[in-house]
Amino acid sequence: xxxxxxxxxxxxxxxxxxxxxxxxxxxxxxxxxxxxxxxxxxxxxxxxxxxxxxxxxxxxxxxxxxxxxxxxxxxxxxxxxxxxxxxxxxxxxxxxxxxxxxxxxxxxxxxxxxxxxxxxxxxxxxxxxxxxxxxxxxxxxxxxxxxxxxxxxxxxxxxxxxxxxxxxxxxxxxxxxxxxxxxxxxxxxxxxxxxxxxxxxxxxxxxxxxxxxxxxxxxxxxxxxxxxxxxxxxxxxxxxxxxxxxxxxxxxxxxxxxxxxxxxxxxxxxxxxxxxxxxxxxxxxxxxxxxxxxxxxxxxxxxxxxxxxxxxxxxxxxxxxxxxxxxxxxxxxxxx
Amino acid sequence: xxxxxxxxxxxxxxxxxxxxxxxxxxxxxxxxxxxxxxxxxxxxxxxxxxxxxxxxxxxxxxxxxxxxxxxxxxxxxxxxxxxxxxxxxxxxxxxxxxxxxxxxxxxxxxxxxxxxxxxxxxxxxxxxxxxxxxxxxxxxxxxxxxxxxxxxxxxxxxxxxxxxxxxxxxxxxxxxxxxxxxxxxxxxxxxxxxxxxxxxxxxxxxxxxxxxxxxxxxxxxxxxxxxxxxxxxxxxxxxxxxxxxxxxxxxxxxxxxxxxxxxxxxxxxxxxxxxxxxxxxxxxxxxxxxxxxxxxxxxxxxxxxxxxxxxxxxxxxxxxxxxxxxxxxxxxxxxxxxxxxxxxxxxxxxxxxxxxxxxxxxxxxxxxxxxxxxxxxxxxxxxxxxxxxxxxxxxxxxxxxxxxxxxxxxxxxxxxxxxxxxxxxxxxxxxxxxxxxxxxxxxxxxxxxxxxxxxxxxxxxxxxxxxxxxxxxxxxxxxxxxxxxxxxxxxxxxxxxxxxxxxxxxxxxxxxxxxxxxxxxxxxxxxxxxxxxxxx
Numbered sequence: 085x086x087x088x089x090x091x092x093x094x095x096x097x098x099x100x101x102x103x104x105x106x107x108x109x110x111x112x113x114x115x116x117x118x119x120x121x122x123x124x125x126x127x128x129x130x131x132x133x134x135x136x137x138x139x140x141x142x143x144x145x146x147x148x149x150x151x152x153x154x155x156x157x158x159x160x161x162x163x164x165x166x167x168x169x170x171x172x173x174x175x176x177x178x179x180x181x182x183x184x185x186x187x188x189x190x191x192x193x194x195x196x197x198x199x200x201x202x203x204x205x206x207x208x209x210x211x212x213x214x215x216x217x218x219x220x221x222x223x224x225x226x227x228x229x230x231x232x233x234x235x236x237x238x239x240x241x242x243x244x245x246x247x248x249x250x251x252x253x254x255x256x257x258x259x260x261x262x263x264x265x266x267x268x269x270x271x272x273x274x275x276x277x278x279x280x281x282x283x284x285x286x287x288x289x290x291x292x293x294x295x296x297x298x299x300x301x302x303x304x305x306x307x308x309x310x311x312x313x314x315x316x317x318x319x320x321x322x323x324x325x326x327x328x329x330x331x332x333x334x335x336x337x338x339x340x341x342x343x344x345x346x347x348x349x350x351x352x353x354x355x356x357x358x359x360x361x362x363x364x365x366x367x368x369x370x371x372x373x374x375x376x377x378x379x380x381x382x383x384x385x386x387x388x389x390x391x392x393x394x395x396x397x398x399x400x401x402x403x404x405x406x407x408x409x410x411x412x413x414x415x416x417x418x419x420x
Numbered sequence: 421x422x423x424x425x426x427x428x429x430x431x432x433x434x435x436x437x438x439x440x441x442x443x444x445x446x447x448x449x450x451x452x453x454x455x456x457x458x459x460x461x462x463x464x465x466x467x468x469x470x471x472x473x474x475x476x477x478x479x480x481x482x483x484x485x486x487x488x489x490x491x492x493x494x495x496x497x498x499x500x501x502x503x504x505x506x507x508x509x510x511x512x513x514x515x516x517x518x519x520x521x522x523x524x525x526x527x528x529x530x531x532x533x534x535x536x537x538x539x540x541x542x543x544x545x546x547x548x549x550x551x552x553x554x555x556x557x558x559x560x561x562x563x564x565x566x567x568x569x570x571x572x573x574x575x576x577x578x579x580x581x582x583x584x585x586x587x588x589x590x591x592x593x594x595x596x597x598x599x600x601x602x603x604x605x606x607x608x609x610x611x612x613x614x615x616x617x618x619x620x621x622x623x624x625x626x627x628x629x630x631x632x633x634x635x636x637x638x639x640x641x642x643x644x645x646x647x648x649x650x651x652x653x654x655x656x657x658x659x660x661x662x663x664x665x666x667x668x669x670x671x672x673x674x675x676x677x678x679x680x681x682x683x684x685x686x687x688x689x690x691x692x693x694x695x696x697x698x699x700x701x702x703x704x705x706x707x708x709x710x711x712x713x714x715x716x717x718x719x720x721x722x723x724x725x726x727x728x729x730x731x732x733x734x735x736x737x738x739x740x741x742x743x744x745x746x747x748x749x750x751x752x753x754x755x756x757x758x759x760x761x762x763x764x765x766x767x768x769x770x771x772x773x774x775x776x777x778x779x780x781x782x783x784x785x786x787x788x789x790x791x792x793x794x795x796x797x798x799x800x801x802x803x804x805x806x807x808x809x810x811x812x813x814x815x816x817x818x819x820x821x822x823x824x825x826x827x828x829x830x831x832x833x834x835x836x837x838x839x840x841x842x843x844x845x846x847x848x849x850x851x852x853x854x855x856x857x858x859x860x861x862x863x864x865x866x867x868x869x870x871x872x873x874x875x876x877x878x879x880x881x882x883x884x885x886x887x888x889x890x891x892x893x894x895x896x897x898x899x900x901x902x903x904x905x906x907x908x909x910x911x912x913x914x915x916x917x918x919x920x921x922x923x924x925x926x927x928x929x930x931x932x933x934x935x936x937x938x939x940x941x942x943x944x945x946x947x948x949x950x951x952x953x954x955x956x
Contacts (some may be wrong), residue, residue: 135950228485229493231550248442329836333843338436341842349506350497351432356894358842360433372512393491402486 085190087218087385090169093410096227098196098220099293102189103169105134107196117171119198120182121146121261134158136173138181138296143259143287161210170247175199177211178367179262180293186214194218195383199390201366202373203232206269207262207298219383220410224368225346225389232346232370238363239270245340246318253316254361257325257343260285262367264322265293267344268300270365271320281316283323283332306335325357346370375399423451423547424459424522425555430796431463431566440568444576448603454523457598460577462522462559464570466597470529472541472560474500480542485510489748501557515549523598525556565718568594570669571811581606589623589810590747591615618740619659621670622689623810625737627800634818635781635801642805644751645776645784647791648798648819649734650914651695652716658684658735659743665694676718677731683769686761691737691808692773695795696729699771706734706795710916732769735762739808744771747808754808788820797913798822824911825953827945828936830862831906834884835895837869844877845884845896848932850910854923854947862900863923863947866909871931878905879935880906905941909934915953925950 087237091100097109097116105115112129119125119135121142126135128147129285135141137157158164160183161173168190173183178199185196197360202211246254258264264286271280279302282290287305294300298370306321316336325343325366327333333341343359346366354362369377374396378386388396400407427447430663434440444463448456461467476563481490481504490507496751497503510626525544528597532540541560545553558564574592585607591930594615595602597680604610628634653668663681665674674681677694698704707729714729715721738758741748746754762772778784788799806816847869851862870882883898883906899905911933918926925947 161496227496227508228489229497229503231506231509231512233550248446249439287483329843331843339842351429351502352498354433358836358894360435360439361430362433372510376511392492392496395489398486398488398492 085192087192087194090189090192091194091196091218093186094328100169100187101222103166103171103187104105105166107185107187108198111369111379115166115234116152117185118143119176119196120178122179122199125198128152134164136160136181136183139183140402141292142289145292146261174214175209175212177202177205177208178210180265180296180298182208184214184336192217194220195381196220197222197280197298199224199368201369202377203235203366205266206273207265207293213377213380214293216381216383218385218387219378219381219388220387221277221374221378221396222368223374223388223393223396225349225366225370226388226392226396228371228395230346230366230370231372232366233364235266235365237342238365239267239274241361242271242342242363243274243276245342246320249340250318251338252318253337253339254320255328255333255336255339255341256320256322256363257324257328257341257345257359259345260324261289263291263344263365264324265298265300265321266367267363267365268303269298269370272299272301276320278305278319279320281319283321283327285324285327286322293345304329349359375403378405379403421522421525421556422519422550423447424462425549425551427459428555428558428564428566429551431568435567437572440572441576441579444568444573445580447465448577448580450846452599453600453603454583455521457600457603458522458526458598460573461597462765463566463568463573465796466570467526468530468597469526469559470532470537471562472537473563476538476541477501477504477557477561477594480504480545482539483542493759496635501561501563502554504545505557508553509546518547519549519552520544520547525616526559526623529560540610553756569699577602586809586811586813587612592623592810593621593833617659618689618743618745619657619662619664621655621657621664621666621672622739623670624653624668624691625808625810625817626812627819628814630801630818630820638781640778640780640784643801643803644755644760644804645778646736646800647776647788647793647796648774648800648821649693649695649706649773650795650797651693651712651734654691654692654694654733655739656680656684656692658686676715676721678721679726680731680769681735683766685765687742688738688761689740690733690735690758690761692733692735692740694731695734698730699732699734699768700774701767701771706793708795709914713916730768732771734771734773736773737808749807750805751802751808752804762897784820787860789822791822796822824913824933825915826909826911826933827949828907828939828943829865829910830941830944831880831883831898831908832862832864832900833895834880841877844881846877846881848880848906848908851900851923852945852947852950853942858904860942862941865921865923865925865947865950866910866912866927866930867933868930871911871933872935876932878934879937900941902942903940907936907941907944908932909936909941915950917954921952923947925954 096106096111096113098107105111106113107117108125109116114131115131117134121139126143128151130152132154133152134156140155158173170188172186176182176184176198187194193216195214200211256266281304340360342361344363344365347353348362348364386400387410389410397407429444493507494503509544574588575585601613605612626785655666657664663684665677667673695706697707738754741757762770801818803816829852831848833849834845835847849864849867851864853860887899888896889899911928912927912930914928916926
């Protein structure tokens with residue numbers, strides 16, 4: 085079967101007519117397969133949803149009990165048949181529960197990688213390569229400028245700053261799902277055992293991670309009565325980056341604003357956001373990971389989506405791999 | 421190199437002065453010689469390193485990557501040095517082990533022959549990690565902008581050693597990178613370095629503004645007053661055949677003022693104001709700052725310029741008389757020596773800043789507000805027994821400016837501040853009315869980010885958040901209409917014509933003096949009012 089017949093972009097999202105399903109649809113559909121819980125991939129209001137147990141749990145936490153009509157959990161490596169199409173979920177290493185979805189029919193296998201990364205991450209199952217004919221890759225950081233450093237060294241910068249500025253609150257911006265928990269877990273692994281204060285938007289997800297056996301240590305709400313900001317001197321406070329520009333941030337005395345994101349690789353980005361301590365910690369592949377993955381998998385075709393398609397397509401051309409951008413509508417990155 | 425690169429990375433993003441001081445003093449404490457001395461030089465602007473042309477760097481990077489991929493990258497990052505530092509490694513490389521020292525890198529660069537530069541830079545870029553590569557590229561392309569003044573670096577040295585910054589200022593211009601004797605002295609390992617010759621620039625003595633209550637309890641009899649002239653502060657140094665004119669920050673501007681240099685007939689170091697026009701002794705008027713500007717920022721000067729805009733020095737003080745360092749003597753003693761020296765200097769190029777007699781602060785207050793000459797911007801108050809101390813100590817010298825200019829303007833745009841103010845809209849662009857295309861419109865005339873109290877900032881921030889009409893990145897446009905908007909009283913020190921601004925004017929030192937929520941925007945000032953201030 086020609087791959088373009090098996091799976092192609094439709095207004096709702098990637099569509100597989102033979103299997104009667106969409107992957108990560110942006111509008112409500114009858115049957116959806118969801119790679120992971122970030123809101124640009126997992127939306128409420130579908131009929132049937134097939135995803136990993138953890139992704140389903142995360143969707144329930146974010147959207148409430150009736151986020152879909154019916155759900156079906158699938159384990160990594162388990163095969164599910166949908167009409168004439170066989171699908172299988174494989175770990176993507178992006179956030180807790182994140183999966184790549186291999187879609188196979190008539191001797192053609194397409195792997196929708198969703199968002200993925202290859203750096204080690206203590207909060208989720210590591211990425212697993214999936215042999216395929218067509219590899220659909222994200223390109224969020226698809227430019228040669230992106231080289232994510234060792235996250236332990238980045239966390240080291242935060243610890244150094246805590247020693248240098250022991251009187252200042254260190255406000256770490258991190259997206260609520262995945263990044264926040266990863267930053268906390270990295271801090272714990274680096275030996276930081278003080279209580280860590282979290283913004284209210286993080287509570288449910290952090291509780292869920294802890295319940296899934298990921299130890300995040302002593303977490304406390306970053307709530308105070310007005311005017312008692314002294315409590316947070318020298319403390320680490322983690323919250324969604326949007327909250328830092330908000331009145332919420334005023335409760336902290338002379339804060340060092342930090343932001344854990346792959347975008348922090350570029351100084352001007354950090355400067356524009358008023359970030360004082362950028363931490364280059366990303367849940368996506370950087371350029372060397374993207375190119376190494378494509379080389380390792382050696383698919384006959386690469387479809388590039390979700391970011392800077394043109395540079396990665398150009399690289400594939402130079403490497404003699406057939407590649408083209410896969411134009412998906414309505415996809416904006418929430419994570420990173 | 422890594423320590424220096426990490427320091428730069430943090431300094432660039434640290435807005436608060438205290439934060440910068442802490443980062444710098446930790447660096448000076450933890451980094452060995454000679455690297456820290458070269459780091460100091462890079463920050464203070466005294467580093468001498470062979471430069472590399474951007475074109476060569478571009479060629480080097482294109483040797484290793486596709487041009488289209490480089491172009492995508494450069495378009496995204498927008499800065500050549502940063503782009504190259506980021507894309508240099510195509511694969512993941514572990515460069516944690518190798519860390520050539522800043523001093524070694526600089527020494528090697530300066531030793532190279534012309535033909536060796538290309539291959540050396542290539543090898544070096546291969547050895548350095550991303551952050552160090554960026555620092556290195558910024559050093560060799562001369563684009564290091566980190567928002568740290570030489571003065572702040574010296575303050576950090578003082579903090580780290582527990583010394584007074586004035587002592588460092590006194591020595592500063594006699595020392596050079598990598599400042600080994602300076603660090604040895606700061607760490608108590610050797611004596612204070614001794615100047616080899618006085619024929620160098622010496623850090624100047626600065627004053628603090630008179631603030632509420634500063635003069636209470638001070639006896640006017642202990643002080644002298646002089647007019648504060650609106651020129652530029654300079655230092656003249658004459659020893660043997662060496663004749664130099666330095667700006668306040670130590671730049672050698674002799675080349676632009678051959679008329680002054682030729683007239684220097686004294687041995688010593690003098691402090692004074694550079695002005696255009698005639699000296700008091702030649703009975704011709706002192707001309708405005710605008711006229712002086714015609715002579716500034718030039719490498720050379722034409723004969724016609726010299727004739728139309730003759731420069732002269734109004735002398736304030738004497739630091740060295742011959743080669744005798746008289747800075748520790750009192751103001752009165754130094755002034756006596758200065759008077760004799762000016763007496764013998766050419767009358768058309770030198771005069772002595774006159775004393776302003778006064779017997780009470782009230783009297784001086786009246787004098788400063790109605791000075792006898794339009795080129796006077798206030799008075800200087802100097803303690804009679806004060807020594808000449810480099811830097812801005814509070815107490816010995818005050819400046820008391822005549823009242824600032826004031827206008828009412830309308831807030832037009834706001835931007836979030838930094839550090840403590842990062843959740844507040846605290847940087848404001850304000851405008852005044854003018855007729856454009858046949859109708860009354862606001863035209864931006866300046867930007868201010870201080871002058872208000874914390875409570876007033878809360879009020880302004882609330883207004884911005886509730887009345888945003890548009891957003892451009894971090895900037896918000898604010899509602900500013902004839903009958904709805906926010907009027908503020910803006911105070912500023914001076915105003916000049918400017919071709920760089922749409923309004924055609926540029927204010928000096930604007931700040932928000934008062935909130936005028938009571939005033940409808942249409943009653944704010946007009947551009948004509950500002951233009952008239954320039955003529956005056």
